[in-house]
Amino acid sequence: MTVRPAWLLPTGQTREHTRLAPVGTYAPETETRTRDGVIAGGNPFAATGAGAMSLQIGAGRALVQGTDAQGAYPVALDAPEIVTFTDGNAQFTRIDTIALRVYDQLFDENEQNLARIEIIEGQALATPTAPTMPPACLRLWDVTVPAGASAGVGGINWSSALGDRRRYTSAYGGIIPRGWGLAFDGAYDGQYRDMGTGLERWNATADAWQQYPATPTRPRATEQAADPPLNQAGAFVDFTAAAWPRLTFTVPPSGAVFVTIGGQVSNRTTTASTAWMTWRATGAYAEAHGGRNGISAQGGRVIASRRVYRSGLTPGGQVTLIPGWNISSGVSGGGTDVLVRDGQLTVEFVP
Incomplete structure (x- = not known):
């Protein structure tokens, strides 16, 4: 036996069943129901093509919730199993579901006590949908079976047919891992x-x-570690990560932050020569180097900081700030007092 349920058989539950199945108190959904789902660890119930119309489901552990009266069944699949799909409909595509299903003769009409990996076949329609799950069933994968699919004509394209429907659960008080649903x-x-x-x-x-x-109360900052090479003129250039580390942050629920850049910049090559210290943003929010977010000097030296407000960012998104520099002339030490130095880049989170 590879699919091992706990607390199901009237007799015959072995010590091995109990050791393998995830027996314990898991995340509740209501006063009497348990959040069913896959137990994280490795790649549980992984799906791998095993033939034109066959799929292998890897080992894993899960909880399968029945009706409120039934409770939740701890189940372990201790070795891979292969399931085989029936040929596609002649006209329409269908969506089948691979599920972990528990049969309990005390609560259903199947007159058997077992758990197994099962294909629940969907209807072949012009616009197919995944089938509705019977009781005590945990959806693992949806599989699109094209019209006319069979072993004789190439079968199912596993690289595009699989829809990962594994949702995860955890012990009471634990953190539910990210997954489908x-x-x-x-x-x-x-x-x-x-x-x-x-x-x-x-x-x-x-x-x-x-x-x-919640929204952090302390600002995040990164400081310049080395001078830029000043080997280009007239273009905004990113500092290397070694010269000035990037700053990555999570956008707060408000979707708003203050960004401050400060340091000293100088270019006295000519009275019109300029030097810039700037930043750009990438990720969930994008903004280029430029006059909207930098400090600059023209024909002299400036020690200053600039604080700008940015709103409308996507809460929870990841944004990376990349410091940059620009000089108009004086490439590679060929000018007078040309520098972009002592920089600090700070982000403050708006509640």
């Missing part, structure tokens, strides 16, 4: 989930997920 309400005040770009905490009073930690 993150559009769900929290079950209790203080529940956490991982959004990939940071954590969110469920606020029961506000009835909403909120970024955690």
Whole structure:
């Protein structure tokens, strides 16, 4: 047996079943229901093409929630299993689902007690949708089966047919890993989930997920470590990461930040010669080097800072600030008092 359920068989549950299956208290959804899902660790229930119409499902552990009266079933798949799809419909595409399903004769009409990896076949339609799951079923993968697909004509293209539908769960008080199906309400005040770009905490009073930690109160800063080569004239040039490290931050819920750049710049090659210290942004927000965000000197030296306000950024997005420089003349030491030095770049988060 490769699919091993715990707390299902009236008799015959072995010590090995109990050791392998994830027995314990897991994330609640209501007073009596458990959030079903895959237990993170490695790549549980991975899908790999095993033939023209066959797919291999890798080992993994999960919880499968039945009805409220049934409770949740801990299940372990301790060795890969191969499932084979029926040929495609002659006219329309269909979407089948690979699921982890529990049969319990006390609660269904199948008169058997077992768990297995199962294909639940969808309807072939002009606009197909994934099938509705029976009770005590955990959706793992959706598979698009094209019209006319069969082993004799090349079968299913596994590189494009698979839809990852694994959602994750965790122990009570744990952080639910990022996965498919993150559009769900929290079950209790203080529940956490991982959004990939940071954590969110469920606020029961506000009835909403909120970024955690909340908007930082302390600014983030990066300082210039070395002079730029000043080997180009008339172009904005990024500092290397070694000369001035980039600054990456997560946009706060307000979508607004202050960015400050400061230092000393000088170019006395001619009375019209200029030097600039600037920054640009990339990632969830983009902005180029230029007069909107830099400090400059013309025909002399300036020691200054400039603070600008940026709003309308995407909350939770990752933004990287890259310092830059520009001189109009005096390339490679050929001018008088040409420098871009002692820089500091700071971001402050607006509540």
